[in-house]
Every structure is written in structure tokens, then in C-alpha cells.
Amino acid sequence: MFRRLLFDHWVSIFPLISFVVSATVYFAIGRQALRMKPEQVERQARLPFEDPS
């Protein structure tokens, strides 16, 4: 275990893992954002304008 962690190269697997993890996060959040209700999105986006200044 120690040798693997300290001295192995890992180049064959870690780029793939990084990509899959990132893509999963992007996909999940993207899907969630797209499914937000339009009125909720509109309300949120207008929050800065509820203050008169």
C-alpha cells in the first residue's frame, strides 16, 4: 500500500477518475438547475432589485 501510494504513477487511471467525478457533478447540478421552476428562477434573479438603493 505504502509503495503504491508514494511511488506508483497512476497515470492510467486517475485522469479518468477525475473526469468521471467532475462530469458526474456537472451533470447532476446541471440537471438540477435546468429543472428549477421558472418562477423560482425569476424570483431569485430579481432579489438584488428588491432593495431600492
Next chain:
Amino acid sequence: MSDQKLSITYNDRVVRQFLLATMLWGIVGMLVGVLVASQLNFWRLNFNLPWLTFGRLRPLHTNAVIFAFVGNMMFAGVYYSTQRLVKARLASDFLSSLHFWGWQAIIVAAAITLPLGFTRGKEYAELIWPINIAVALIWVVFAINFFWTLARRNEPSLYVAIWFYIATIITVAMLYIVNHLSVPTSLLHSYPVFGGVQDALVQWWYGHNAVAFFLTTPILGIMYYFLPKAAERPVYSYRLSVIHFWSLVFVYIWAGPHHLLNTALPNWLQVLGMTFSLMLWAPSWGGMLNGLLTLRGAWHKLRTDPVLKFFAAAVTFYGMATFEGPLLSIKSVNALAHYSDWIIGHVHSGALGWNGFMAAGMIYWLLPRLWNRPLHSVSLANLHFWLGTVGILLYVAAMWTSGITQGLMLNATTEGGSVLAYPNFLDTLNTIRPMMLMRVIGGGLYLVGFLIMAYNVMKTIRGAQTVDGTIEVFARSAVPQEERLGAAATLFNPPVVFSALGTLFACVWMFGGPGLQIVGLFGGAISAILAVAHFATRGTRWAGWHERLLVSAASFTVLTFVAVAAGGLIQIIPTVVVNKAQNMEDRIAVPYTPLELAGRDIYVREGCYNCHSQMIRTMVPDVLRYGDYSRMGESLFDHPFQWGSRRSGPDLARAGGKYNAAWHFVHMADPRATSPGSNMPAYPWLYTNRTDVASLYGKLNVQRMLAVPYPAMSPAEVQASVDAQAKAITEELKATQQLTAPDREIVALIAYLQRLGKYETVAPRTAALKP
């Protein structure tokens, strides 16, 4: 919603205070920046004074710009926008005031201690331990004030700017505390608990994410509030801002190791750092485009409105810097750019363009609203913009050119790659001198622009009546119970549970033995299949969880913490657990003698790491120039590590024995006597100051506590060891007509420098460990 109508007056006093402090410390930080850039051109500007040398002033510049300038700007923007977004006055006037004055006291303490040489020797983390504690306490005051305000809010929903502020507060606290864990040896000195590669990883996890969560996320929050206000139209896509937030917060934290590519850092960390950095392109550019497209239909206003000019340019520079960052994280590009001025140019396109221009836009927008008077001169604001823009472009172009020149020259080889094309390091330095001068001019122009803004601000507010914003709101009823997320629902829900399972099995696969690897692999695959199946059949539960999260500040904070902590823990814990002497192969460090340790403390005090690295990368040109590449075991006992991040001077990892003691003796008194054309300062005080031997006994005890294998030594034994080694060095010096007393600091420093690159060989344990 209740019928009770409230009239709320915001606490804008503290916003004004932070805003003026931003101006003051911005000028100080940039002035020191121009001075240190000038020192690289004209070594005489070091004035042979310890507290004015480059090595001590560069940390003052970086700390002043990051924590004093951007810090104060951030606090002003956060407090102004948060009150308005949640329709509530800041929870406590006392905490607001304590926050402001406490932060200014910290800045003053830093401005005094850094030039005096009191430092921890880690970039952007130089402040000594009592100031570290003060920073942590004041940050907690900020957090309490902020979250207490959220708890009293009259607006149930949390706008995306507030999300960025939450991420900033909890992540900076986590980063700062972990990277500043130290054991004091005195009131003014400590050693970091991490050493060598551990310290390097923790430092750049912190250093990279200081950029991410101190210089980026709070400013993105400010962008999402102030840019729509200035453009008088909502953010281009609120949906995109949601994606921007979560993807940025999750991915950013993994990218720290890209500061340590091609070094002795274990390769799995380098690969993670590089690939996650590349993934950052997507969220960064998503956010940048969201900012720029918010200006749709308002582009014509840029001609007349300096606020929008600054914001548009700032977001553009954000896009440039966040394109360049991942590019520089590609290992082969990094081989050219690392340790060179290209990195300095990259940092400044972010700091001057993104942070500085966002600050300017925000200040110009806030002035009339906080002092109830129009801006004194729009023309001067426009002049500021153009001076600043030209200044940045000159600066960045100079540093790109200089950095690429450095990289190409230092890496150039002939004879089939076996001989260096430019073996003399100073050839490179003297080639880039025109670019270094252009940097001073660019930085100077930027500073002049900032001084013009200060004049404009002073003329605007002189004699003006301050005004605090007010609003009338209906007192908010509590968020309905069914919309809230309790503690259990925050953590025990499908997205979090499946993510935790996946992480757990990934760790089992990676760190387990042969049998456990199979368990981890299958467990991870089954978790992924179950997650997809659950999502397909119960997707509404996933969506409902996120919707409720958006109105539950406490739950949102916990989840954000989990998202940012995951990357750090997965990278740091294995490194801390595994990176021990018994696991080293090939080479291992030998602990410094007491005199060498004293010399090392002098090296750290003078900030030598600001120009000299101690890390020979796994690259042919580095090995040809400096010697065999550095192994992770060789710096195992270095608290703090001194790998450095730039090479204004050559690498020193194997400097020991390269020259004799007399060479170092002459070199430190007058670097140009041994190295014609050098821009290194002279260090005359090392020849008169006495080495602090009295503190060594305590320091050695602390080193022993940190697992450095020193034998137990009495104070008398420490003194005897110091005397014997110092005598040997002075005898060697005497033989070459260099006379000095053995108790002078120069002797200790020579002892340390001559020790660099010495190691002990250990037998490889490869065969025994293979399955």
C-alpha cells in the same frame, strides 16, 4: 408572511470603514509591490537594511494585497450586499466594529513583524503564530456576525451571492487553521507541524485555495450582486449561476497539487491536481460568461459609466486568468512555466485585473450611495480605468515574455540534450532585465491610477453627509417546517449517502491490500449502479432535497463544507499517514546539527525562499543544471519545507559543497563579487549579529516533538555542538583570509548552506512490499 411592517436601517457605517481601509491598504500593498519589483532591477534599492530587503518585503506585498486590500474590499462588499439581500441589518454592531478594528490591528501587526523578519517561511502564510490566532478569532467574529444576520433574515431565499459568501467563510477557516498548525518555540517563532512533502501539499492546498476562496469566490458573490445592480438588469442566467457555484466549489479544492508538478510530490497527487485543474475551465468560464452576458443590452453604457467599464474589464480578466491557470497546470506547460515570471504574470492578471478592477467598480458604485453625493469626477475615474488597463497589459505582457524566456533558456540543451545551452543562470537574469523594468512601469501606472481613485474618493466624501440605507419590509414568518431541512435530512439523503458510499469504496480500492482492492472496486461499481437506479425512479426526492437546501442556511453551510472538505481530506490524510521515514526508499534526510538548524532559521527569516527553490524537478535540464533530482525523503524533516515557488536565483537543493565556505562568506557580503550581474541583496548584518544559540535547546525539543529523530541533548551539549562546528567553519575561513567570530550569524548560515543536498541512503523495500 406576517402583517407587521418593519423599517430597517442598515449598518453601512462598517461598510464605509472597510471601503476606506481598502483604499489605504491597497495603496500600501501596491507601493511595496512597485518597490520590490524595482529591487529586482536595482539591487541598491535594498539599501543594505534588513527590514528593506526583498526577501522580507515581498511577503509584506503579497500579504498586504491579499489580506489587507482584497480582504477589506471583500468585507465591505459582503456586508453591504448581504444586508440588502436578506433584508436585515447586520446582527451585531459590536461584532461589526470588532471585526473591522481587529482586522486592521492584524494588518498593522503584519506590517511590523514581516519586515523585522518574524515569519513562518510559507508563502501567504508567513504571519507568526500569535497573529494566526488573532486572524482565526476575527474570522470567527465575521462568521458569527454573518450567520447570525442570516438567521435574522426577512427574506427566506438565499441569493447565489450569499452561497459564495458561505463557501468563503467556511473554507477559508478550514484552510487557514490546517495550514497554520504549528508548535511554538517562543512568542515570535514556531515550527509547522507538517514537514517536507506533507508541508508542501498542505501549503499549496492552502495557497491555491486562498486564491480560490479568498480572491475568487467572495468576489464572484460581489459580482453576482453588484454587476446586475450596475447594469440594471438581472443576472443573465440564474440557472448557470447555480451550476457555476456547485461545480466551482467542488472542483477547486482538488487542484492545489498543480503547484508541485514534476517535484517529489507523489504522482497520484500530481495527476489529480492537473486533471481537476483542467476541469476548472468549465465552471470558471461559465461564471465569466454569465457575468459578461449580464451586460447584454447595456453595452452602450460602458462608454459613459466607469463602474461598468471596471466590471466588464474585471470579468474579462477573470476569464483570462482562469483560462491561463488550467493551461499552466498541464504538466508539460508547467515544466516550462514553473519557477518563472510567467506565474507572476498569471497571478497579477488575476490580482490587478479581476480583484483590483472589481474593487474599483464596487467603490465607484458605492460612493454616491454611502455618502449621498455624486462622484467628484467621472473623467478622473475614466483616466483611472485607462491607466490601470494599460498598466496591467504592460505588466502581464512583460511577465509572459520574461517567463517564457526564462523557461526556454533554463531548459535549453544542446548535444542531443546532454549539455545545457545556457549553463550560467545569470545569463537568463540579464536577458529578462528589460522585461523586469517594463513590469515596474506597468505596476507604477496601475498604482498611479489607484492614487487618482483615492484623490477622487477624498474629494467626493469631503464634507459629504454619510447615509445609511433603509428599507421597509414585512416581518418574515419562519420558513415553514416542511420546507426546512433538519440535521438528519441534511446528511441522510440520497445524493449525500451515495456520494459517501462511492468515496468510501474508492478509498478502500486505493489504499487497501489486494483483497480489499477487489471489495472497493465492486462496492464502488454497485454504489454507482444503485445511485443511477435510485435517481431514475426517485428523482423528485433528489430535486426536493436541493430545493429545501436553498432556504436552509445551516444545512446549506454543512453541505458546502462537506463538498470542499472532501478533496482536501482525500489528498492530505493519505499523505500525512504514509509519508514517514520508514516508508522512504532510496534516500532519507539526516537531521540538521544545532548550528545548521540555526542557519536554517536565518535562511527562513531572510525569506531566501522568495528567490531560491530547493527542489530539483524530475526533468533533464533541472538535473543537468542542479544535480540529481530531489527525492521526497530528502526534505522529510524540513519544518517548514523550503521548496519555493520561483527562481529569481538558482535552486539550492544541492548547493552544499558546491563552493567552499569562503565563497559563501564573500557572496553574502557582496553577491556581485562572486556572481557578476547578480541582483541579490547584500546581507551585512549577518556579519555583526550573533547567532541565537540560547533558543536552540527549545527548538530542538520542538523538532523532536514533530518526529525529527534528534537525540536528547542538554543545553550544554547543544552549545558544545555549536561551538565545535562553528570553530571548524571559522578555521576554514581563516585559511582563506576571511576572518569572523564563530558566534556570528554568517557562520550558522554557511553551516546550513553547506549542508544542503546531504542525505543518507536507505535500502529499497520494493521487493518486500510487492504482493
